[in-house]
Amino acid sequence: MAKLHIDTAPVWEAFRQDSECPLCLLHAKVEAANVDYFLGESVMEPDQRIEVNQKGFCGRHFKQMYEIGNRLGLALMTHTHMKETMRSLREDAQKLRDAAAAEASKPAISRWVGGRKNGGIQEIADTLSSLDARCVLCERVRESMRRYVYTLLYLYKREPEFAELLAHSKGMCLKHFGETLKMAPEHLSGSALKQFVDRLTEVELANFDRLEGEIDWFTRKFDYRNDDKPWGNSRDAVKRSINKLRTHVIDE
Ligand SMILES: [Zn+2]
Ligand SMILES: [Zn+2]
The missing domain is CATH 1.20.58 (Methane Monooxygenase Hydroxylase; Chain G, domain 1)
Structure with missing residues (x-):
């Protein structure tokens, strides 16, 4: 990290303010700037769009963007992210069918022994329930906060x-x-x-x-x-x- 350009002014400024956490002040600023960026410029940048299509945003950041009200930018990103999500959902659907069929054909005893861990189904369920952890905006904010x-x-x-x-x-x-x-x-x-x-x-x-x-x-x-x-x-x-x-x- 030593070669990073160090912009000290925002840190001085945050610590000079009266607050319970200067880093939270910086976090709020970085987050707001990223929300603006993702609703604005990034919509036109192919590299960014590819990343957004793949990862999407967490609930907190989707909500912040929704509340700002730039509905076209948000609609475009949500649409293409949804298409990308559907593409992998179709792949998952096939895996789910296969896993469910394999599970159904197991003798009762091995279902008991295996408990509730039914391989393919569990894996896909885990991915679906952790989608909130993947967020392009969270990644950007984390990187800035590290700096x-x-x-x-x-x-x-x-x-x-x-x-x-x-x-x-x-x-x-x-x-x-x-x-x-x-x-x-x-x-x-x-x-x-x-x-x-x-x-x-x-x-x-x-x-x-x-x-x-x-x-x-x-x-x-x-x-x-x-x-x-x-x-x-x-x-x-x-x-x-x-x-x-x-x-x-x-x-x-
Ligand atoms: Zn804090
Ligand atoms: Zn996020």
């Missing part, structure tokens, strides 16, 4: 001002905390790695404490005895807590 985490580690190593900013931030959501920890040993080592992990973990714990206090106060505000007391930072504590626990579920 941003790399940039974060790069800045931490080289810019003391950034290390300070991180130390005084509100930490990250759990998933991005995990992703940052996962990449840290690739780019930091020895005492620098130890210091980074210690610092980030400290920030994370301190901010979970803070947020736990805020959501606690939210629940106490339902007690009539607290009617007249101020909300403090608790009004949107439920939303921020959910986003902290589960990454960017509810829009800021």
